[in-house]
Amino acid sequence: MDTRAPGDINMTTNMPDDLLTGYHRFRANRYAREVERYHMLAEGQSPKTMIIGCADSRVDPSTIFSAGPGELFVVRNVAALVPPYGEATGYHGTSAALEFAITVLGISNLVVMGHSSCGGVAAALAARDAKPIGRYIGPWVALLNETRDALLAANPDASDEDLQNALERKAVECSINNLMTFPFVSEAIAEGRVRMDGALFSIIAGELIWRDPDSGEFSRVSKS
Numbered sequence: 523m524d525t526r527a528p529g530d531i532n533m534t535t536n537m538p539d540d541l542l543t544g545y546h547r548f549r550a551n552r553y554a555r556e557v558e559r560y561h562m563l564a565e566g567q568s569p570k571t572m573i574i575g576c577a578d579s580r581v582d583p584s585t586i587f588s589a590g591p592g593e594l595f596v597v598r599n600v601a602a603l604v605p606p607y608g609e610a611t612g613y614h615g616t617s618a619a620l621e622f623a624i625t626v627l628g629i630s631n632l633v634v635m636g637h638s639s640c641g642g643v644a645a646a647l648a649a650r651d652a653k654p655i656g657r658y659i660g661p662w663v664a665l666l667n668e669t670r671d672a673l674l675a676a677n678p679d680a681s682d683e684d685l686q687n688a689l690e691r692k693a694v695e696c697s698i699n700n701l702m703t704f705p706f707v708s709e710a711i712a713e714g715r716v717r718m719d720g721a722l723f724s725i726i727a728g729e730l731i732w733r734d735p736d737s738g739e740f741s742r743v744s745k746s
């Protein structure tokens with residue numbers, strides 16, 4: 523069997539230095555250590571958990587949960603948002619990943635993970651009185667408009683920092699509510715096949731705040 527990757531005829535190092543260094547470290551460490559696992563995973567994946575996270579470089583779910591290859595099915599976008607269920611028009615990357623995870627992979631845990639200092643949430647807040655940011659960012663974070671406006675109406679004197687913190691939490695709620703509008707999600711949860719959680723990651727403290735799926739309350743997770 524020819525196991526060469528496409529283009530694997532000549533050897534090249536013509537790529538960004540930091541990526542090449544990281545790749546060499548991966549080959550020497552993780553791949554060397556887990557080569558059998560990679561061989562097994564080449565046959566297929568069966569992750570138990572899907573994480574919907576933010577694209578932010580500081581909040582990689584595999585790092586936070588010490589997960590290895592094959593363990594987490596992850597989709598990351600700006601602010602860990604989920605659009606509501608709707609017509610299959612346009613390009614629904616997050617919805618497609620969700621559909622695959624639930625209906626094909628049969629994952630049993632679904633987690634929406636937001637985080638502190640989220641630029642996407644800040645963009646949603648900034649758009650309250652300025653022009654939306656960017657050609658694509660503005661319309662995407664507008665998924666939070668209703669949530670943001672309700673928050674502003676209820677807290678007219680809140681500082682920007684407090685609003686940011688509150689909207690980061692409410693954005694997780696918003697994604698969870700939108701997830702429930704997908705029939706294949708709500709059915710899987712009603713039938714007990716899937717558990718849905720929310721979380722927030724504090725970058726400075728390296729801490730997780732977890733949303734109780736029954737009460738909706740957020741609590742700090744024990745660190746050991």
Ligand SMILES: [Zn+2]
Nearest residue numbers: 576578640641
């Ligand atoms: Zn973010």
